[in-house]
Amino acid sequence: MDWDEVSAEWVSRFRRNVRRWYSRCGRDLPWVGERDPYVVWVREIMLQQTTVKAVVPYLDRFLERFPTVESLASAEVADVLRVWEGLGYYSRARNLRLAAKMIVGEWGGQWRETAKELQTLPGVGPYTAGAIASFAFGQSAAIVEANTARFYARLLALTDDLHSGEGRRQLWSLAERIVPRDRPGEFNQALIDLGATVCGVTPQCQECPVRRSCRSLELGEVERIPVRASRQKMTDVFEVLVVIRRGHHLLLIQHPEGKRWGGMWGFPALSREKDQAKDGIDERMVESQVADWGCDVECDEWLGEIRHTVTRFRLHLQPVIATLRSGCWAGPVDAEWVAVDDLASRPFSVAERRVAKRVEHIVRQYGASM
Ligand code: SF4
Numbered sequence: 001m002d003w004d005e006v007s008a009e010w011v012s013r014f015r016r017n018v019r020r021w022y023s024r025c026g027r028d029l030p031w032v033g034e035r036d037p038y039v040v041w042v043r044e045i046m047l048q049q050t051t052v053k054a055v056v057p058y059l060d061r062f063l064e065r066f067p068t069v070e071s072l073a074s075a076e077v078a079d080v081l082r083v084w085e086g087l088g089y090y091s092r093a094r095n096l097r098l099a100a101k102m103i104v105g106e107w108g109g110q111w112r113e114t115a116k117e118l119q120t121l122p123g124v125g126p127y128t129a130g131a132i133a134s135f136a137f138g139q140s141a142a143i144v145e146a147n148t149a150r151f152y153a154r155l156l157a158l159t160d161d162l163h164s165g166e167g168r169r170q171l172w173s174l175a176e177r178i179v180p181r182d183r184p185g186e187f188n189q190a191l192i193d194l195g196a197t198v199c200g201v202t203p204q205c206q207e208c209p210v211r212r213s214c215r216s217l218e219l220g221e222v223e224r225i226p227v228r229a230s231r232q233k234m235t236d237v238f239e240v241l242v243v244i245r246r247g248h249h250l251l252l253i254q255h256p257e258g259k260r261w262g263g264m265w266g267f268p269a270l271s272r273e274k275d276q277a278k279d280g281i282d283e284r285m286v287e288s289q290v291a292d293w294g295c296d297v298e299c300d301e302w303l304g305e306i307r308h309t310v311t312r313f314r315l316h317l318q319p320v321i322a323t324l325r326s327g328c329w330a331g332p333v334d335a336e337w338v339a340v341d342d343l344a345s346r347p348f349s350v351a352e353r354r355v356a357k358r359v360e361h362i363v364r365q366y367g368a369s370m
Contacts, residue, residue, distance in 0.1 A: 006177060014213050015180055015187065021209035022190035027197065030056060032189065037111045037136035038069045041099075044131045045092050045123065048145075058087055070109065072100035081263050081347035088310075088350070094263055095123025113137040126172070135185040142175035143188045144168075147195030153226040154199060157215035161229040232312045240281060241267040241319040241352070242290055243359050244297055244329075249337040250359065251295070251324070252346065256333055260310060265338075266352040268293065268331060272318065286320065294330030297322035303358050308351035319355045321362065340364065 026032070029052065031043055042062055046055045065083050066072040072080070077097060084093035099121035103109065111132075112118055118129035126144070133141035144152065149162050152171050160167035180187055198204050203222055205211055216222045244251035244267075253268050255261040270289050272281060283299040290297050303319040329335045338346060340363045343356045 010213065011178055014178060014210055017209040017213075018187065018190050018194065021198075022186070022193065025193075025197070026190060027193045029189075031059075035136050035185075037132050039063065040132050040135045041124075041128065042096065044128050045096055046087060048092070048128075049089065050087060054087075058084075069100045069103050072097055073104040077263055078265075078347055082345070085264075085347050085353065086350055090261060090264060090347075090349075092123055094257075098122040099124060111136075113139060115139065115141040130175075131188070134179070134188045138183070138185060140179050140181045140184045142172060142179045143191070144171045144175050145192065147200075148175065148191050149195075150201075150226055151191065151195035151199040154203065154216040154222060155210070155214050157219055157221055157225060159225070159227055162226050163229060234309075234312055234314050236314050236316060238272045238316045239269040239318065240272050240286055241269050241317050241355055242286065242297070243267050243319055243321045243355065244290070244295055244324055245300075245321055245359075245363065246324045246337060248340050248363060250340060250343070250356075250363075251329060251335055252338045253331065253333045253335045260313075261349040261352070263347070264349050264352070265346040266348060267319070267355065268335075269317075281318065281320075283320075287322070290322065291327075293332075295327045296325045298325060301362065303355065306351055306354055308349075310349075315351060317351055317355070319358070321359060 031039070034040060034043075039059075043055065043059055046058055046062075062083050066075055066080070075097060077094060080093050080097045081090060084090060087093075102121055103111065112120075113133060115126070115129040115133040118124055118132050119126065124132075130141040130143040131145075133139035134143065149171055152158070152174050153162055153167075156170060156174060158167060158170055160170065162168070162171065178191075194209075198208050205214070205217055205222060208214065208217075211217055214222075216225045251268070252265045255264050255266055257263060268290070270286060281302075286299055287297055299320050299322045301321045303321070306315075306317045306319065308315045308317065340360050343360055348356055
């Protein structure tokens with residue numbers, strides 16, 4: 001079907017059916033009707049690649065800590081990352097803060113209302129801009145996110161990869177054609193809800209209010225669409241995390257911006273050979289590599305391996321507690337001695353927080369006698 005030529009009658013029937021369905025079956029989300037652009041923006045950034053259920057407590061905590069765009073703009077990046085900790089994709093939290101600074105500093109605290117202007121903010125792409133413009137400002141702005149992309153693809157019987165240039169063009173072309181001038185935010189929410197529930201991973205076509213407009217159903221291709229792009233291959237990464245300890249203090253490094261977990265705190269890492277179990281790791285080699293960073297240490301205690309997946313990397317982290325005998329840090333990244341009691345105040349990735357908690361427990365239990 002060529003959506004550029006779809007009739008006005010088709011569009012108005014489609015909109016009518018979607019609205020009717022939404023008034024009966026729309027999800028009872030805690031933010032339905034929310035029109036504060038700041039709240040809409042933070043929520044939509046959090047919802048990317050995270051479930052509604054997981055987002056609710058994070059959103060509450062975030063808004064309690066940073067209730068206004070001004071409070072976020074003046075916050076320290078470490079404080080923002082600490083509240084974001086556990087959600088992953090930490091560049092989003094850093095971009096939120098940068099965008100808040102831009103809204104306050106360059107826009108004088110006044111929001112722009114069109115999707116085009118909103119897209120000039122760091123970290124705000126076409127979807128987030130369309131969501132803020134339609135939900136908060138009632139602009140007739142289109143949206144395409146994971147749920148609507150799957151739904152539109154089936155409506156169109158789209159056989160292109162949804163992330164390809166042509167796939168995206170077709171999805172956005174349909175989204176722009178169907179978004180109304182009247183209550184566009186409510187209509188967009190209805191589309192998201194339809195995509196999340198009725199046209200989910202397992203589509204419920206019998207309950208679908210727009211089944212008569214669905215090309216995939218007509219062609220008997222529902223099971224095949226959307227066409228899955230070939231999965232990205234996972235790469236295994238093996239590292240030793242060296243927890244350098246001096247009494248009740250641990251040496252924490254700050255991961256550099258642009259690198260894995262940029263801006264978060266953690267532990268110096270050494271590469272290790274694939275499949276090298278802890279018994280096979282040469283302690284002298286670890287100590288000599290740490291000596292290159294200026295610290296003379298002695299490996300004391302090996303902790304259990306931690307496995308964690310970040311994007312397409314499967315991390316195998318082998319932590320070791322190493323006592324500092326002499327020297328001071330001269331490694332390639334910023335580092336600080338932090339008291340075990342203060343670890344909770346620093347932002348960590350989920351994996352390194354697990355390491356920190358184990359070490360904290362051990363140091364409290366055995367103290368300086370280790
Ligand atoms: Fe999705 Fe089925 Fe509705 Fe088509 S008819 S839009 S496949 S739920």
